[in-house]
Amino acid sequence: MSVLVSIGDFSRMTHLSIKALRFYHDQGLLEPARIDPATGYRFYEPAQVPVAQVIRRFRDLDMPLDQVRAVLQAPDLETRTKEIISHLTAMEARLAEMQMSVASLRTLLEGPQARPAVEFRSIPATPALAVQATVTVEESWAWGTGAFEEIYGRIAGAGLSPAGPGGALFPAGFFELEQAELTAFVPVDEAPPADGRVQPLTIPGAEAAVMLHSGPLGDIDQAYGALGTVVAERAIGVHGPIREYYLVPFTEPDLSRHRTEICWPVFQTA
Numbered sequence: 001m002s003v004l005v006s007i008g009d010f011s012r013m014t015h016l017s018i019k020a021l022r023f024y025h026d027q028g029l030l031e032p033a034r035i036d037p038a039t040g041y042r043f044y045e046p047a048q049v050p051v052a053q054v055i056r057r058f059r060d061l062d063m064p065l066d067q068v069r070a071v072l073q074a075p076d077l078e079t080r081t082k083e084i085i086s087h088l089t090a091m092e093a094r095l096a097e098m099q100m101s102v103a104s105l106r107t108l109l110e111g112p113q114a115r116p117a118v119e120f121r122s123i124p125a126t127p128a129l130a131v132q133a134t135v136t137v138e139e140s141w142a143w144g145t146g147a148f149e150e151i152y153g154r155i156a157g158a159g160l161s162p163a164g165p166g167g168a169l170f171p172a173g174f175f176e177l178e179q180a181e182l183t184a185f186v187p188v189d190e191a192p193p194a195d196g197r198v199q200p201l202t203i204p205g206a207e208a209a210v211m212l213h214s215g216p217l218g219d220i221d222q223a224y225g226a227l228g229t230v231v232a233e234r235a236i237g238v239h240g241p242i243r244e245y246y247l248v249p250f251t252e253p254d255l256s257r258h259r260t261e262i263c264w265p266v267f268q269t270a
Helices: 007-014 018-026 046-060 065-072 077-109 140-157 172-176 217-234
Strands: 042-044 118-123 126-136 166-170 179-187 199-203 206-214 242-246 259-265
Touching (some): 140 166, 140 179, 172 179
Antiparallel strands (some): 118 206, 126 199
């Protein structure tokens, strides 16, 4: 007969609270070895300690319960490793975002920065390959990365080259409601046929006030604030999507190298 320990002793052995153990039982992550039918008391086997410790470490890393369950129920090592790597990648992205936010806050606390130069530009209509989807603010970075990977992959697969830097259109609803249909695009001289969600599209022309933002997108709101101030002071803003052009490809992993042109729609000023 196997050795059984009470839920209290198992809690001390695993550093998981009784409340947490009951919760993991209810979620089907860690079921007791035996439940007394008369008292309802839960009992565990010492062999369950490593599983409990793995769950605790995954939860310390903010792994969602569904993903913890997928890891524990993985049929093989490859599947288990894939789930863990997926979570670690997401954690690294969140850490990078937090580091960008900290650096941005330090910059703000240092006081007002010199206002970047503003250029007024007439942007012609441009044939492009594009991906469009309704996206929330929280989803936008991951969505943009995937969209541009598909677009550039489609261009390379067709034996073509981009005709200019990739960009994105942001309707007003994206900023006001934190969700809108975004358009990620890369200009091309000759668009190949549609493939999956990558579609040929003509990006409309516009008159725009343009400001260059250097560095991570995490503090691009400062450039937006400065550019919007110029547009407001001159009372030249018009309705239409703001567009960004990524002079360094959006997929560049070194965020410090990013260079982004922000184009705020205005009426003809010339």
